Amino acid sequence: MSKSADSITVATIKTKFGNIEIELYTKEAPKTTANFVGLSLAGYYNGVIFHRIAKGYVLQGGDPTGTGAGGSSIYGSTFEDELNPNTQSYKDGYVRGVVAMANRGPNTNSSQFFIILDDAPQLPKNYTIFGKVIKGMNVVDKIASEKIKPQMGPNDGRPVNPVAMEKVTIEKRYKKINSIFETR
Template sequence: MKKAEIHTKYGVMKIDFFEKDAPGTVKNFIDLASHGYYDGLTFHRVIPNFVVQGGCPNGIGNGGPGYTIKCELDGENQYHDRGVLSMAHAGRNTGGSQFFICHNRDNTKHLDRNHTVFGKVVEGLDIIDQIKQGDKMDKVVIID
Protein backbone atom coordinates (compact mmCIF):
# COMPACT_ATOMS: atom_id res chain seq x y z
CA MET A 1 0.00 0.00 0.00
CA LYS A 2 1.38 3.37 -1.02
CA LYS A 3 1.60 6.14 1.54
CA ALA A 4 2.61 9.79 1.45
CA GLU A 5 4.31 12.38 3.59
CA ILE A 6 3.42 16.05 3.48
CA HIS A 7 6.42 17.98 4.78
CA THR A 8 5.73 21.38 6.37
CA LYS A 9 7.69 23.76 8.58
CA TYR A 10 5.76 22.29 11.52
CA GLY A 11 6.76 18.70 10.75
CA VAL A 12 5.59 15.78 8.64
CA MET A 13 2.05 14.52 8.18
CA LYS A 14 2.03 10.82 7.27
CA ILE A 15 -0.83 9.77 5.01
CA ASP A 16 -2.47 6.41 4.35
CA PHE A 17 -4.40 6.28 1.07
CA PHE A 18 -7.84 4.74 0.57
CA GLU A 19 -6.97 3.05 -2.74
CA LYS A 20 -9.90 0.61 -2.57
CA ASP A 21 -12.45 3.42 -2.17
CA ALA A 22 -10.95 6.07 -4.46
CA PRO A 23 -8.43 4.44 -6.85
CA GLY A 24 -8.56 7.16 -9.51
CA THR A 25 -8.21 9.99 -7.01
CA VAL A 26 -5.31 8.28 -5.23
CA LYS A 27 -3.57 7.64 -8.56
CA ASN A 28 -4.05 11.28 -9.58
CA PHE A 29 -2.57 12.58 -6.29
CA ILE A 30 0.37 10.15 -6.48
CA ASP A 31 1.08 11.07 -10.11
CA LEU A 32 1.08 14.80 -9.31
CA ALA A 33 3.18 14.39 -6.16
CA SER A 34 5.68 12.11 -7.93
CA HIS A 35 6.34 14.91 -10.42
CA GLY A 36 6.85 17.53 -7.68
CA TYR A 37 3.57 19.30 -8.43
CA TYR A 38 2.75 20.05 -4.78
CA ASP A 39 6.27 21.00 -3.69
CA GLY A 40 6.29 24.63 -2.54
CA LEU A 41 2.54 25.20 -3.01
CA THR A 42 0.66 26.99 -0.24
CA PHE A 43 -2.25 26.11 1.93
CA HIS A 44 -4.29 28.92 0.39
CA ARG A 45 -7.45 28.36 2.43
CA VAL A 46 -7.49 27.72 6.17
CA ILE A 47 -10.79 27.78 8.02
CA PRO A 48 -10.36 26.98 11.74
CA ASN A 49 -12.38 24.00 12.96
CA PHE A 50 -13.14 23.09 9.35
CA VAL A 51 -10.33 22.49 6.82
CA VAL A 52 -6.91 23.42 5.50
CA GLN A 53 -6.81 23.43 1.69
CA GLY A 54 -3.91 23.37 -0.76
CA GLY A 55 -2.91 22.21 -4.22
CA CYS A 56 -3.65 25.35 -6.24
CA PRO A 57 -0.70 26.31 -8.46
CA ASN A 58 -1.89 29.95 -8.40
CA GLY A 59 -2.07 30.03 -4.61
CA ILE A 60 -5.57 31.51 -4.48
CA GLY A 61 -7.89 28.56 -5.11
CA ASN A 62 -8.65 29.08 -8.80
CA GLY A 63 -6.11 26.77 -10.43
CA GLY A 64 -5.48 23.14 -11.17
CA PRO A 65 -3.44 20.75 -13.27
CA GLY A 66 -5.24 21.50 -16.55
CA TYR A 67 -7.66 18.59 -16.39
CA THR A 68 -10.45 17.33 -14.14
CA ILE A 69 -11.12 13.98 -12.49
CA LYS A 70 -14.34 12.20 -11.60
CA CYS A 71 -15.65 12.10 -8.04
CA GLU A 72 -15.53 8.67 -6.37
CA LEU A 73 -18.25 8.76 -3.72
CA ASP A 74 -19.43 5.16 -3.28
CA GLY A 75 -16.63 3.65 -1.17
CA GLU A 76 -16.85 2.69 2.50
CA ASN A 77 -14.51 5.46 3.71
CA GLN A 78 -16.44 8.46 2.39
CA TYR A 79 -16.74 10.21 5.76
CA HIS A 80 -14.99 13.46 6.60
CA ASP A 81 -13.39 12.73 9.97
CA ARG A 82 -10.44 14.55 11.58
CA GLY A 83 -7.34 14.15 9.42
CA VAL A 84 -9.16 13.01 6.28
CA LEU A 85 -7.82 14.09 2.87
CA SER A 86 -10.54 14.92 0.38
CA MET A 87 -10.67 16.45 -3.09
CA ALA A 88 -11.80 20.03 -3.45
CA HIS A 89 -13.90 20.87 -6.49
CA ALA A 90 -16.07 23.53 -8.05
CA GLY A 91 -18.91 21.07 -8.64
CA ARG A 92 -19.29 17.35 -9.22
CA ASN A 93 -16.46 15.84 -11.32
CA THR A 94 -14.39 19.05 -11.46
CA GLY A 95 -11.56 18.15 -9.07
CA GLY A 96 -7.95 18.17 -10.20
CA SER A 97 -5.15 18.96 -7.77
CA GLN A 98 -6.72 20.85 -4.89
CA PHE A 99 -7.38 18.89 -1.73
CA PHE A 100 -8.27 19.62 1.85
CA ILE A 101 -7.58 18.08 5.23
CA CYS A 102 -10.36 18.12 7.81
CA HIS A 103 -9.92 19.59 11.28
CA ASN A 104 -12.80 17.65 12.83
CA ARG A 105 -15.99 15.73 12.14
CA ASP A 106 -18.42 18.23 13.68
CA ASN A 107 -18.29 20.76 10.84
CA THR A 108 -17.65 18.46 7.87
CA LYS A 109 -20.54 15.95 7.86
CA HIS A 110 -22.21 17.78 4.96
CA LEU A 111 -19.19 16.96 2.77
CA ASP A 112 -19.77 13.19 3.02
CA ARG A 113 -20.38 11.68 -0.43
CA ASN A 114 -20.09 15.13 -2.01
CA HIS A 115 -16.28 15.30 -2.01
CA THR A 116 -14.03 12.28 -2.62
CA VAL A 117 -12.24 11.09 0.52
CA PHE A 118 -8.96 9.50 -0.61
CA GLY A 119 -6.76 9.23 2.48
CA LYS A 120 -6.13 10.14 6.08
CA VAL A 121 -3.36 11.63 8.21
CA VAL A 122 -2.23 8.79 10.49
CA GLU A 123 0.76 10.57 12.09
CA GLY A 124 1.23 14.30 12.65
CA LEU A 125 -2.42 15.16 13.24
CA ASP A 126 -1.38 18.08 15.47
CA ILE A 127 0.21 19.76 12.44
CA ILE A 128 -3.23 20.33 10.88
CA ASP A 129 -4.08 22.71 13.73
CA GLN A 130 -0.82 24.67 13.32
CA ILE A 131 -1.11 25.39 9.59
CA LYS A 132 -1.97 28.98 8.74
CA GLN A 133 -3.13 30.45 5.45
CA GLY A 134 -0.10 30.95 3.21
CA ASP A 135 2.04 28.22 4.82
CA LYS A 136 3.76 26.03 2.27
CA MET A 137 3.98 22.34 1.61
CA ASP A 138 7.75 22.01 1.47
CA LYS A 139 7.38 18.73 -0.40
CA VAL A 140 5.05 15.79 -0.78
CA VAL A 141 6.80 12.41 -0.83
CA ILE A 142 5.22 9.16 -2.00
CA ILE A 143 6.31 6.05 -0.07
CA ASP A 144 6.02 2.63 -1.74
Protein backbone atom coordinates in the same frame (compact mmCIF):
# COMPACT_ATOMS: atom_id res chain seq x y z
CA MET B 1 8.18 -20.69 2.20
CA SER B 2 5.11 -18.62 1.48
CA LYS B 3 4.46 -15.14 2.67
CA SER B 4 1.70 -12.60 2.33
CA ALA B 5 1.95 -8.89 2.93
CA ASP B 6 -0.54 -6.08 3.17
CA SER B 7 0.89 -2.80 1.99
CA ILE B 8 -0.38 0.74 2.18
CA THR B 9 0.63 3.76 0.14
CA VAL B 10 1.70 6.72 2.26
CA ALA B 11 2.17 10.32 1.15
CA THR B 12 4.40 12.45 3.36
CA ILE B 13 3.96 16.21 3.14
CA LYS B 14 7.00 18.01 4.53
CA THR B 15 6.31 21.49 5.98
CA LYS B 16 8.26 23.94 8.13
CA PHE B 17 6.21 22.70 11.12
CA GLY B 18 6.95 19.01 10.50
CA ASN B 19 5.61 16.14 8.42
CA ILE B 20 2.05 15.08 7.66
CA GLU B 21 1.69 11.39 6.76
CA ILE B 22 -1.40 10.35 4.82
CA GLU B 23 -2.53 6.81 4.09
CA LEU B 24 -3.89 6.87 0.54
CA TYR B 25 -7.02 4.81 -0.20
CA THR B 26 -5.79 3.29 -3.45
CA LYS B 27 -8.54 0.65 -3.59
CA GLU B 28 -11.45 2.96 -2.69
CA ALA B 29 -10.40 5.88 -4.92
CA PRO B 30 -7.95 4.50 -7.52
CA LYS B 31 -8.20 7.31 -10.07
CA THR B 32 -7.95 10.02 -7.42
CA THR B 33 -4.97 8.45 -5.65
CA ALA B 34 -3.23 7.83 -9.00
CA ASN B 35 -3.64 11.55 -9.72
CA PHE B 36 -2.28 12.57 -6.31
CA VAL B 37 0.64 10.13 -6.56
CA GLY B 38 1.45 11.17 -10.13
CA LEU B 39 1.43 14.87 -9.28
CA SER B 40 3.49 14.25 -6.14
CA LEU B 41 6.13 12.20 -7.98
CA ALA B 42 6.38 14.94 -10.62
CA GLY B 43 7.09 17.52 -7.89
CA TYR B 44 3.86 19.39 -8.64
CA TYR B 45 3.02 20.07 -4.97
CA ASN B 46 6.56 21.06 -3.94
CA GLY B 47 6.44 24.70 -2.81
CA VAL B 48 2.65 24.95 -3.12
CA ILE B 49 0.97 26.66 -0.16
CA PHE B 50 -2.04 25.76 1.92
CA HIS B 51 -4.12 28.67 0.61
CA ARG B 52 -7.28 28.28 2.70
CA ILE B 53 -7.93 27.80 6.39
CA ALA B 54 -11.52 27.40 7.53
CA LYS B 55 -11.07 27.33 11.31
CA GLY B 56 -12.44 24.12 12.86
CA TYR B 57 -13.41 22.85 9.41
CA VAL B 58 -10.77 22.36 6.69
CA LEU B 59 -7.21 23.12 5.64
CA GLN B 60 -6.99 23.35 1.84
CA GLY B 61 -4.09 23.30 -0.60
CA GLY B 62 -2.93 21.98 -3.95
CA ASP B 63 -3.36 25.07 -6.13
CA PRO B 64 0.00 26.26 -7.50
CA THR B 65 -1.44 29.75 -8.09
CA GLY B 66 -2.25 30.00 -4.37
CA THR B 67 -5.63 31.54 -5.18
CA GLY B 68 -7.97 28.57 -4.92
CA ALA B 69 -8.88 28.96 -8.59
CA GLY B 70 -6.08 26.91 -10.16
CA GLY B 71 -4.99 23.33 -10.45
CA SER B 72 -4.46 20.51 -12.91
CA SER B 73 -4.46 16.74 -13.05
CA ILE B 74 -2.45 13.96 -14.63
CA TYR B 75 -5.45 13.35 -16.91
CA GLY B 76 -5.07 16.62 -18.84
CA SER B 77 -8.21 18.18 -17.41
CA THR B 78 -10.59 17.66 -14.51
CA PHE B 79 -11.72 14.14 -13.69
CA GLU B 80 -14.77 12.42 -12.25
CA ASP B 81 -15.69 11.91 -8.61
CA GLU B 82 -15.24 8.52 -6.95
CA LEU B 83 -18.20 8.51 -4.57
CA ASN B 84 -19.03 4.90 -3.77
CA PRO B 85 -21.54 4.43 -0.92
CA ASN B 86 -20.22 0.88 -0.44
CA THR B 87 -16.71 1.97 0.59
CA GLN B 88 -15.76 2.30 4.24
CA SER B 89 -14.47 5.84 3.77
CA TYR B 90 -17.81 6.96 2.31
CA LYS B 91 -19.68 5.33 5.19
CA ASP B 92 -17.36 6.95 7.76
CA GLY B 93 -17.72 10.35 6.09
CA TYR B 94 -15.77 13.51 6.73
CA VAL B 95 -14.18 12.83 10.11
CA ARG B 96 -11.11 14.53 11.57
CA GLY B 97 -8.01 13.75 9.51
CA VAL B 98 -9.83 12.71 6.33
CA VAL B 99 -8.27 13.93 3.08
CA ALA B 100 -10.65 14.67 0.20
CA MET B 101 -10.66 16.39 -3.17
CA ALA B 102 -11.77 20.01 -3.38
CA ASN B 103 -13.88 20.77 -6.43
CA ARG B 104 -16.17 23.33 -8.06
CA GLY B 105 -19.02 20.88 -8.60
CA PRO B 106 -19.57 17.31 -9.75
CA ASN B 107 -16.67 15.74 -11.65
CA THR B 108 -14.36 18.79 -11.49
CA ASN B 109 -11.44 17.29 -9.52
CA SER B 110 -7.89 18.39 -10.27
CA SER B 111 -5.05 18.94 -7.79
CA GLN B 112 -6.72 20.73 -4.87
CA PHE B 113 -7.49 18.81 -1.70
CA PHE B 114 -8.49 19.47 1.88
CA ILE B 115 -7.91 17.92 5.29
CA ILE B 116 -10.82 17.80 7.74
CA LEU B 117 -9.91 19.56 11.02
CA ASP B 118 -12.95 18.48 13.07
CA ASP B 119 -15.68 15.95 12.30
CA ALA B 120 -17.95 17.49 9.64
CA PRO B 121 -21.10 15.34 9.33
CA GLN B 122 -22.91 18.35 7.80
CA LEU B 123 -20.62 18.34 4.76
CA PRO B 124 -22.47 16.83 1.78
CA LYS B 125 -20.84 13.70 0.40
CA ASN B 126 -19.80 15.46 -2.81
CA TYR B 127 -16.04 15.26 -2.31
CA THR B 128 -13.99 12.15 -3.05
CA ILE B 129 -12.27 10.87 0.08
CA PHE B 130 -8.88 9.48 -0.88
CA GLY B 131 -6.95 9.22 2.36
CA LYS B 132 -6.54 9.97 6.04
CA VAL B 133 -3.80 11.52 8.15
CA ILE B 134 -2.08 8.72 10.09
CA LYS B 135 0.67 10.83 11.64
CA GLY B 136 1.20 14.56 12.00
CA MET B 137 -2.31 15.78 12.75
CA ASN B 138 -0.61 18.09 15.26
CA VAL B 139 1.20 19.63 12.27
CA VAL B 140 -2.12 20.10 10.46
CA ASP B 141 -3.52 21.77 13.59
CA LYS B 142 -0.47 24.07 13.82
CA ILE B 143 -0.90 25.18 10.21
CA ALA B 144 -4.64 25.66 10.76
CA SER B 145 -3.96 27.84 13.82
CA GLU B 146 -2.17 30.44 11.67
CA LYS B 147 -3.75 33.90 11.49
CA ILE B 148 -6.02 34.40 8.47
CA LYS B 149 -7.33 37.23 6.31
CA PRO B 150 -11.07 36.44 6.40
CA GLN B 151 -12.51 36.31 2.89
CA MET B 152 -15.41 33.87 3.05
CA GLY B 153 -16.47 34.54 6.63
CA PRO B 154 -14.88 35.51 9.95
CA ASN B 155 -13.18 32.11 10.34
CA ASP B 156 -12.53 31.26 6.68
CA GLY B 157 -9.80 32.78 4.56
CA ARG B 158 -6.22 32.94 3.39
CA PRO B 159 -3.36 32.56 5.85
CA VAL B 160 -1.47 35.79 6.55
CA ASN B 161 1.79 33.80 6.48
CA PRO B 162 1.08 30.82 4.21
CA VAL B 163 2.71 27.48 4.95
CA ALA B 164 4.08 25.60 1.94
CA MET B 165 4.29 21.93 1.17
CA GLU B 166 8.06 21.88 0.88
CA LYS B 167 8.10 18.39 -0.60
CA VAL B 168 5.62 15.53 -1.04
CA THR B 169 6.97 11.99 -1.19
CA ILE B 170 5.22 8.67 -1.79
CA GLU B 171 6.18 5.27 -0.37
CA LYS B 172 4.78 1.78 0.09
CA ARG B 173 4.71 0.49 3.64
CA TYR B 174 4.00 -3.03 4.74
CA LYS B 175 1.47 -3.39 7.54
CA LYS B 176 2.42 -6.95 8.37
CA ILE B 177 4.32 -9.87 6.95
CA ASN B 178 3.34 -13.42 7.79
CA SER B 179 5.82 -16.14 6.93
CA ILE B 180 5.24 -19.85 7.14
CA PHE B 181 8.31 -22.02 6.90
CA GLU B 182 7.85 -25.62 5.93
CA THR B 183 10.45 -28.23 6.84
CA ARG B 184 10.70 -31.47 4.90
